[in-house]
Amino acid sequence: MNKIFDRFAGVGFLLVGILFLVESQKISNSAYGSSVGPKIFPMWLGIILIALSIRLLYETFKYKTEDSEKEQLQYKKFFIIFGSAVLYAFFLEKIGYVVSTFVFLLVTFQTVERGKMVYSVLVAAVFSFGVYYLFAEILGGSLPGFPLF
C-alpha cells in the first residue's frame, strides 16, 4: 500500500465527487411529470463518492506504509514510449496509418531493446502494411492509409 498515492487519490476522487455534486445541480429538471429527473442519479453518486473518499483519507492515517523494496522503475523507456504513443495518436490522421504505425513500432521496438535493426524494420513493415492491407483492402474498412499530400 502506498500512502502517498492513496492520499492523492483520496483527494482527487473527493474533488471528482464534489464536481459531480455541484455540476449535477446545473442539469435541468425533467421536462414532464416524472419525479426523478436526470440529475438525481449523478447527484447521489457524487455524494457517495465524497463519503468514500473521506473514508479512504481516514484510512490512510490508520495503516502503516508497508516497507516495500525500492523498485527500479524504467522511467526513461516509459516516457519515450509514452511520448511516441501520444505522437502516434496525433499524427495518425495526418500522415496516415501505414507510415505512423511503422515509425511508432520501429521507435518502440528499439526502445524496449536495442539492436537487431533489420528484424525490427521487417516486423514493423509487415505489421503496418499487413494490417492496412487486410483491413482496408480485403475487409473494406476505412483507415487513413497514406499521407494525403
Next chain:
Amino acid sequence: MDTLQFLADGFGIAFQWQNILFAFVGVVIGTAVGVLPGIGPMSGVALLIPVTATITSGMPASAAASSSIILLAGVYYGAMYGGSTTSILLNTPGESSSVVTTLDGYQMAKQGRAGAALSISAIGSFCAGIISLIGLVLLAEPLSNVAIKFGPAEYFSLMLLGLAAVSGLAGKSMTKALMMTVFGLMLGTIGIDAVSGIARFTYDQPILFSGLEFLTIAVGLFALGEVIKTILERDQDAGAIAKIHRILPTKQDMKDSAVPIVRGSLLGFFIGVLPGAGATLASFFSYTTEKKFSKNPETFGKGNIAGVAGPESANNAASGGAMIPLLTLGIPGSGTTAILMGALIMYNIQPGPLLFDEHPEVAWGLIASMFLGNLMLLVLNMPLVRVFAKIIQTPKKYLLPMIIAISFFGVYAVQYTTFDLYLLIGCGILGYLFSKNDFPVAPLVLALILGPMIENNLRRALTISNGEFSIFFTKPLSLVFIIAAAAWLLVPLLLKLRGRTVIINEEG
C-alpha cells in the same frame, strides 16, 4: 423438448463453416492469451472486439453478433486452458486463475511428470467445460422465464447485487473497490441522458454526446495498463522451461484425478454462477476442498495430481457458469463477462431474459459453439502443448509495442476519432496506477457498462412508485436481492474484523 430443439438449432449455427472457423480462431488465440503472462482474458477479449467487429462487418447484424461472440467467448474459455501451461512448466501462472496450479503442477514438472500434469489439466478442463455447459443448457430456459417477470425494481436491485458482489470481492480494500464502482457509474452518466434527452457533463463537446466508449476504456485500463506495467517494471528472466517427456497420463493418474475433476467442475460451476466470484476464487476453493478430502493431505504441494486436476477443472467450469447470469439475466458477474456483454451491446443485442426469445440464434449458437470449442481445445492442448509452450519465448521487444499498436488500431477502427486514442493512453496510465495501488479496475468497467441500465431501471421504478423508495423493499424479490447485496459487502467486512483472512478475487 423445446430446449433440445433450440440446442439442435444452435448446433446448426455453430456448424456453419465460418462459425467453426471463428470458434477455432477464438480458442487458439485464447490459449495463446492464457499462456502469455501479462495478457489476461480481459485484455485479450477487449483487444479482439474491434478486430471481430471489422471482420464481421459485412454480415447481417444478428449473424455478425453470433459469430463475434462465438470467437470472443472462445478466447475467454481458451485462456482457462492455456493458463495452466506456464504454471506447470515455468512456475509462473499465465492467469490469476491458475495461481494454485503452480503449487502442485510445477512440482510434478520437476519430477518429470510435466506431460501428465498438462494433459490432466486439459482433460479436467474439458470435462468441466462440458459439465458447465450441460448446466447452462438446463438452467438457461427456466432462469430466463423467471427473469422475464422482473420489473424495473427487481432489475435495479439485481444489478446492485452484481456490483456489490464484484466490489465486495475485488482487491484488498473494499473502500477502494467501491470507489472504483462509483467512479465507473459516474463515467457512465456522461453523455445524453437516454430518458430525458438532456446532455449531462458534456460541456458542449460533441464528442462526449454519445458518452465515453466502454471499449476504449476497457482496452486502456486492462491491455495498455498491463503493457505499461511490463515496460516500467523490469521483471526477472523466465526460468528454464521444464521438459515434457510423455504426454498421456498413466492409468493411476487418471484414477487419482477422476473424482477431483468432477468435484472441481461442480464446485466451479456454482461459484461461476454467483456474481462476483469468478474463476480465480473457484480454483482456490477447489484446491482447499481437495486437500480436505484427500487421504494424505501432506502430499499437496509436493506434486499431487489432484491439486492440478481439481483447480484446473474448477476455473474452466466457472467460466462456463459465469455465462449463465450474463445470458439469462443480462448481469455480468465478472470483468471478462462484462466485456463480453459490452460486445453484445455493440451489436445492439441486449443480453437478458429476452435474448432467448428475440435472438435464439445468438444464445444457442454460442452455447453449441462452446461444446465445439471445448472439443477443439482438448485436441489442441494434448498434442500441441509443446508448440504453445514455445509462445512463452516470444520476445517482449516485439510483443509490447505490438499490443499498443493493436489497441490503437482497434479503438480507431471502431471509433474513428483521435480523441479516443488520447483517452486510450490516459486510461492506460490510470489503469497502471490504479492496479499498482490496489484500486481494482474490474468493478469500474462493470459499473460503466451497467451504469446506464441501473439508472434507467431506478428511474422507471421510481416513476412507477411516484418517487417512493420503498418500492425496492416491498417487492419480495427485490428485497431479497438487496439483502443479498448488503450481505455480500458486510460479510467480508465482518470476517476481516474477526481477523479472518478473506480470499479475494483478482481477475487479470
